[in-house]
Structure formats: structure tokens, C-alpha cells
Amino acid sequence: MASARAQQHIASAVQAAEHARAEMVAEDRQKKMLADADQLVAMAQQLKSAVDQTKKDELSVQVIKQADQIEKLAKSVKDRMRQ
Numbered sequence: 001m002a003s004a005r006a007q008q009h010i011a012s013a014v015q016a017a018e019h020a021r022a023e024m025v026a027e028d029r030q031k032k033m034l035a036d037a038d039q040l041v042a043m044a045q046q047l048k049s050a051v052d053q054t055k056k057d058e059l060s061v062q063v064i065k066q067a068d069q070i071e072k073l074a075k076s077v078k079d080r081m082r083q
Contacts (some may be wrong), residue, residue: 027078036077043070 047066054063 033077033080036073038078040070040073
């Protein structure tokens, strides 16, 4: 009977540790998503400023590269949200 209790106690401790680890992973993922979202906002503001400075029929290579970077970061945030 003591052995069964010990096994149950160990199983409970393992389960608690796994739960704590899962919470830490989720918290880290949330922090990363928030940081990436802040970065997306800053990049979008920079892109808007750059586009505002361009002429009607003219887009620079730099503006296109900025848009590509925003797209990649947004995709990574979206993928992380699905996990």
C-alpha cells in the first residue's frame, strides 16, 4: 500500500511539474507575441511614413523590403498564435 501511495505521489508531482512547464511555455509565447506585435506596429508606422514621402507613381526598393519584413513578422505571429 505504501508503494502505491508513493507511486501516486510521484505521478502527482510529475503532473504538477508538467503543468507548470506548460504554463511557462504559454507565458513565454504570449510575451513573444506581444513583443512582435509592438514591433509590427513600429514597422507599420515606419512604412506609412516612407510611403507618405514617396511620389504617386514611385515606390522605392526599401519600401518594398519593409513591406516584406512586415509580412514575414506578421506570418510568424499568426503561426505562433495557432500553436
